[in-house]
Structure formats: structure tokens, C-alpha cells
Amino acid sequence: MLQEKTINEELLEQSREALKNAGNRNIEIAGSASEEMRIVYEADDFSVSASGKNLRLGIRTLQDHRLGFVSTNSTSNAAIAEAVEESYSMARLSPPSEHYGFAEPGPNHVAGQEFINEDSQLPHMSEQELVDVADRVIAAARNDPRIRLDRVEVALVRDTRSLLNSHGIELSMRRSYVTWSAMGMARDGEQVTSFDYDGGVAFRIPEIEERIQTSMGRFRESVLGSLNPRPGRSYQGPVLLHPSLVRQFLLGTIAYNANGKNQQDGVSTWNGKQGSPVTSPGINIYEDPLDASRPETFLPFDREGLLTGKHSLVEDGKLSFTGHNIYSARRAGEKPTGNASGGASGTPGVGFTNVKIELDGLETEALESLMKRLNHGLLIKRFSGNADPSSGHFSGVAKNSYWIENGSIAHPVQEIMVAGNLFQLMQQLVAGTDIDYEIMGGSRAPYLIVDGLNVTAG
Structure with a gap:
């Protein structure tokens, strides 16, 4: 006890x-x-x-x-x-x-x-x-x-x-x-x-x-x-992202670049881009640290003692919010937003909590229908490699992934190389599922078809 x-x-x-x-x-x-x-x-x-x-x-x-x-x-x-x-x-x-x-x-x-x-x-x-x-x-x-x-x-x-x-x-x-x-x-x-x-x-x-x-x-x-994997095929075009990759690739990139400190430090190119398109139209992305249905991410006050709140980071595909702690806010001539992050081991950074995506302006359907829309190609579940949220470039190996043929999962695929640019990917969202799916830790996100990836089979 x-x-x-x-x-x-x-x-x-x-x-x-x-x-x-x-x-x-x-x-x-x-x-x-x-x-x-x-x-x-x-x-x-x-x-x-x-x-x-x-x-x-x-x-x-x-x-x-x-x-x-x-x-x-x-x-x-x-x-x-x-x-x-x-x-x-x-x-x-x-x-x-x-x-x-x-x-x-x-x-x-x-x-x-x-x-x-x-x-x-x-x-x-x-x-x-x-x-x-x-x-x-x-x-x-x-x-x-x-x-x-x-x-x-x-x-x-x-x-x-x-x-x-x-x-x-x-x-x-x-x-x-x-x-x-x-x-x-x-x-x-x-x-x-x-x-x-x-x-x-x-x-x-x-x-x-x-x-x-x-x-x-x-x-x-x-x-x-993942048993009995078979080779995939090389192609350039759309893939189906598992919800864990939607969070890693899309929401992670948005959170990194909507960070006021990152913008001021020059590791994000989004400084001064409020109101500019950053995703396909119809996409809304927000943080909600006070969501009572997600107690694991409930955060009522930030690292500096300011009360937190719900913020829309992206509205209809356009950047609508920049998060700040006190230092970055004063440097920008703005007010702090309650986004100071970190703990007792270090000084405050800037971050977002419980980031979610809504596909209000994107075509949505059941997962089975989404696979039929893709028809053939790669369903990526895990990614191991390099992904730079500053430049957007990523390259690595798709793991625990599947090959879709004739609109359904045909077989698990052997490890296969994928590469592309995160910023371009976010501008080429094709369609998503009409519900979110839970992943490890309780986070949720939809499946998404995104275009513009290079897939290279061994």
C-alpha cells in the first residue's frame, strides 16, 4: 500500500x-x-x-x-x-x-x-x-x-x-x-x-x-x-496513416511549429505566418488540457502557474494560434497563453497538451471504405527513422505495416523505406475515418490517407 x-x-x-x-x-x-x-x-x-x-x-x-x-x-x-x-x-x-x-x-x-x-x-x-x-x-x-x-x-x-x-x-x-x-x-x-x-x-x-x-x-x-510478411512494392503516391502516425507526423509537427519559442529561436519557419495555410482546407487542430474525459492529460495550470485553456491551433487549415510562456510572450510583445511546459528539473519551455484533430472539411468514411478508396498501397503503423519538424523532411522504415490490395489488407509487409516532407504531406490530406481510434496511452486520432510519399521496397 x-x-x-x-x-x-x-x-x-x-x-x-x-x-x-x-x-x-x-x-x-x-x-x-x-x-x-x-x-x-x-x-x-x-x-x-x-x-x-x-x-x-x-x-x-x-x-x-x-x-x-x-x-x-x-x-x-x-x-x-x-x-x-x-x-x-x-x-x-x-x-x-x-x-x-x-x-x-x-x-x-x-x-x-x-x-x-x-x-x-x-x-x-x-x-x-x-x-x-x-x-x-x-x-x-x-x-x-x-x-x-x-x-x-x-x-x-x-x-x-x-x-x-x-x-x-x-x-x-x-x-x-x-x-x-x-x-x-x-x-x-x-x-x-x-x-x-x-x-x-x-x-x-x-x-x-x-x-x-x-x-x-x-x-x-x-x-x-505481423506474421508471415511479404514484400511491398515501390511507388510514389498516397498511403494510409495509422492513428499513431497521424499523431506523430501531423499533430507533432503542428505542435512543434506553433511553439512561439521555436519560432523565435529560428527552428520553426512559422514566425509571422498566423492566418497562412498549413494543412489542407477544412482541418481543425486544437489543444484541450481541461478535457475531463482524458484524465491522463488533464493539466489545469502550466509550468509558470498560469491557468490553462482550450486553444485552436489550426482553423480551416490555417495557423490560428501561437503558444507562449512568459519569456517568449514578452519577447514577441504578446500575452502569455498558459503554455509553459516542463517540470521541476528545468526552466519552462513551451508546449501543448492533449492535441486533437477534427476533419470537418475533409471527406470521412468507415475504415473499410477508406481502404477501398486507397485501393492499393501501404498502411503505415510505425515509423523508425529521422523526421525533422523544422525542415519537414523525413526518411526511415515503416514497421508493423500492411499492404493493401483491392481495397483490403492483403498481408503484413516487410520493412519498407518511406520518405517525404511533413509540410507537403499536411497539405495533401485526402480523406479520413469518421471516428477516432484509441492508441497506446489513451490518445485518439483518425486514420488518414495522405498523398506525396515515396515508398521504396527492398
């Missing part, structure tokens, strides 16, 4: 201690803490481990427009006081910038507000109950004798994060969940697939069984579906 003071209370106590040591000086304390019990199944044997309270404070200080930062997991009062002074010492040595600053409480800020996402029973699961979950994952993963499991992990996790600063912000959140993953392959005679993996997460005890069956069903389908 996980022990409790709680870790949230302990984290807040230590953060307040750091705040007290700053006196009337500018300071921000980002805190994180976690504890877990983990079950590992490997080589037909179980092992159990339990972590202590892993607490960390990220202390940012500001003095004469100079910024200092120290991250520490030493949590005695003396160590915290020393870390605070070390951060101010670092600030005195750093170059000044008028763009540095800490968050001010907004009209909806409630000092001391705690956001809680916990099943009342889940944090108190016993070791045996967690082993039972592992048994269920194993049984669901290998209910076909051709499946060989290499490793299964199940963990009961409680984590918390907090943000305090000298301007009066004090916010915290805590959550508890069970997470699991399975890695393995399939073997049929002399045929052996490459390793594959899948997993899931549950925040409520009644959800665990259904989510195990869903995630391990995907795992079985993937490894068994």
Missing part, C-alpha cells in the same frame, strides 16, 4: 519553506513528487519494487532582470535554504533580460487551490491486488499460443505537482492511477515478428479490466498481424 502524509502536503510544505527563505525577493518554486509500487514480469518471474517519496523542487529566482535556477531533491530546511541562495548567486552571474518574469495571479486564480484526480480506493490497492492486475494483463496479452511475452510492467502511481511564487500564486494537483505495458513478439514455426508493445492507464478501479482488454487486444492484433 502506498504510504501518505500526503506527498502533496509534504511538497507544499517544502515549497513554502523555499518561499519563506526568499524573503521579499522574487522567486518561483515548481515542485514535483511521486511514489509508486511496480510489478515486473520477466523470464516467467515476478519482481516487486516500491519507491519512496521522490520529491524535487525547481527554484527560479529573479534579481535585477537576471535569472537563476537550481533544481534539488534535498528536502531538509537547511538544504532548501542553501538551494535558494545558490539560485540567487547564479542569477547575479547571468546576463540580464527585460523579458524575464514570473506569473501574476489572474482573475480566476484561487490561492491554495488543489486539483484532485483520485479514485478513493485506487491509491490503497495492495501488492497482491496489483499482482492480480499483472496476471490479467499477461492472460489478455498472450491468449494465443503464438505470442511470446518478453516483459510486462504494472505500476500503481501517485504523483503531484505544485507551483508557488512570490506574486501570490499557489496551485497544486495530485492524481493516482494504474498503468501497464506489455512487450513481446509472435512466433509461428520459423516465422518470428519484431518486438511490439502496447499498454494503458486507468484512473478508476472499475475501468481497469475493460482497458486491459482493449489495450491487449491491440497488442495481440498487432503482433499476430
Whole structure:
């Protein structure tokens, strides 16, 4: 059973201690803490481990427009006081910038507000109950004798994060969940697939069984579906992207380039392109960190203590939003957007949470109809290689993928080279499924036909 003071209370106590040591000086304390019990199944044997309270404070200080930062997991009062002074010492040595600053409480800020996402029973699961979950994952993963499991992990996790600063912000959140993953392959005679993996997460005890069956069903389908692969064919043209590739290629590229810091640093070419087309018409892409149906991505406040919100990154195919933290916003002459990212181990970056795509202006249909539309070509599930979101160029190997012939899956395909440009790909979206599909971790996305790829068979 996980022990409790709680870790949230302990984290807040230590953060307040750091705040007290700053006196009337500018300071921000980002805190994180976690504890877990983990079950590992490997080589037909179980092992159990339990972590202590892993607490960390990220202390940012500001003095004469100079910024200092120290991250520490030493949590005695003396160590915290020393870390605070070390951060101010670092600030005195750093170059000044008028763009540095800490968050001010907004009209909806409630000092001391705690956001809680916990099943009342889940944090108190016993070791045996967690082993039972592992048994269920194993049984669901290998209910076909051709499946060989290499490793299964199940963990009961409680984590918390907090943000305090000298301007009066004090916010915290805590959550508890069970997470699991399975890695393995399939073997049929002399045929052996490459390793594959899948997993899931549950925040409520009644959800665990259904989510195990869903995630391990995907795992079985993937490894068994990779048996007896045959060569594909070389061509240039459309492919069908699996939802995991839609998230990696499309949503990942959008999030990288709609990042204000990346635009200012010159690693994104989208600076000043608000209102310009970046995808095919009719595509809407947004982030929703407050989506209650996705507790694994629920994020009520950002790395700097600003409250988060839903933002439309792309509207009707055009760039409509640029995310900022305080520094990048001031540098751009804009207001921060609540998109400061990161944790207690480093200074804030810029990022997006729970990014989704809607195909409002694109033709959509059932997956079977979408494959008939493609008629023949490659369905890419996994990509291993280089993908540069700055230039858009990508080149690598399609793995765990399938060849479509006469509008249906004909056979798994041997590893095959694919290459193209992500920016061009986003402008050549042909059609998608009329529903989203869940992938590992609970994320969802549609299947998409995209044009303009080079496929090279060995």
C-alpha cells in the first residue's frame, strides 16, 4: 500500500519553506513528487519494487532582470535554504533580460487551490491486488499460443505537482492511477515478428479490466498481424496513416511549429505566418488540457502557474494560434497563453497538451471504405527513422505495416523505406475515418490517407 502524509502536503510544505527563505525577493518554486509500487514480469518471474517519496523542487529566482535556477531533491530546511541562495548567486552571474518574469495571479486564480484526480480506493490497492492486475494483463496479452511475452510492467502511481511564487500564486494537483505495458513478439514455426508493445492507464478501479482488454487486444492484433510478411512494392503516391502516425507526423509537427519559442529561436519557419495555410482546407487542430474525459492529460495550470485553456491551433487549415510562456510572450510583445511546459528539473519551455484533430472539411468514411478508396498501397503503423519538424523532411522504415490490395489488407509487409516532407504531406490530406481510434496511452486520432510519399521496397 502506498504510504501518505500526503506527498502533496509534504511538497507544499517544502515549497513554502523555499518561499519563506526568499524573503521579499522574487522567486518561483515548481515542485514535483511521486511514489509508486511496480510489478515486473520477466523470464516467467515476478519482481516487486516500491519507491519512496521522490520529491524535487525547481527554484527560479529573479534579481535585477537576471535569472537563476537550481533544481534539488534535498528536502531538509537547511538544504532548501542553501538551494535558494545558490539560485540567487547564479542569477547575479547571468546576463540580464527585460523579458524575464514570473506569473501574476489572474482573475480566476484561487490561492491554495488543489486539483484532485483520485479514485478513493485506487491509491490503497495492495501488492497482491496489483499482482492480480499483472496476471490479467499477461492472460489478455498472450491468449494465443503464438505470442511470446518478453516483459510486462504494472505500476500503481501517485504523483503531484505544485507551483508557488512570490506574486501570490499557489496551485497544486495530485492524481493516482494504474498503468501497464506489455512487450513481446509472435512466433509461428520459423516465422518470428519484431518486438511490439502496447499498454494503458486507468484512473478508476472499475475501468481497469475493460482497458486491459482493449489495450491487449491491440497488442495481440498487432503482433499476430505481423506474421508471415511479404514484400511491398515501390511507388510514389498516397498511403494510409495509422492513428499513431497521424499523431506523430501531423499533430507533432503542428505542435512543434506553433511553439512561439521555436519560432523565435529560428527552428520553426512559422514566425509571422498566423492566418497562412498549413494543412489542407477544412482541418481543425486544437489543444484541450481541461478535457475531463482524458484524465491522463488533464493539466489545469502550466509550468509558470498560469491557468490553462482550450486553444485552436489550426482553423480551416490555417495557423490560428501561437503558444507562449512568459519569456517568449514578452519577447514577441504578446500575452502569455498558459503554455509553459516542463517540470521541476528545468526552466519552462513551451508546449501543448492533449492535441486533437477534427476533419470537418475533409471527406470521412468507415475504415473499410477508406481502404477501398486507397485501393492499393501501404498502411503505415510505425515509423523508425529521422523526421525533422523544422525542415519537414523525413526518411526511415515503416514497421508493423500492411499492404493493401483491392481495397483490403492483403498481408503484413516487410520493412519498407518511406520518405517525404511533413509540410507537403499536411497539405495533401485526402480523406479520413469518421471516428477516432484509441492508441497506446489513451490518445485518439483518425486514420488518414495522405498523398506525396515515396515508398521504396527492398
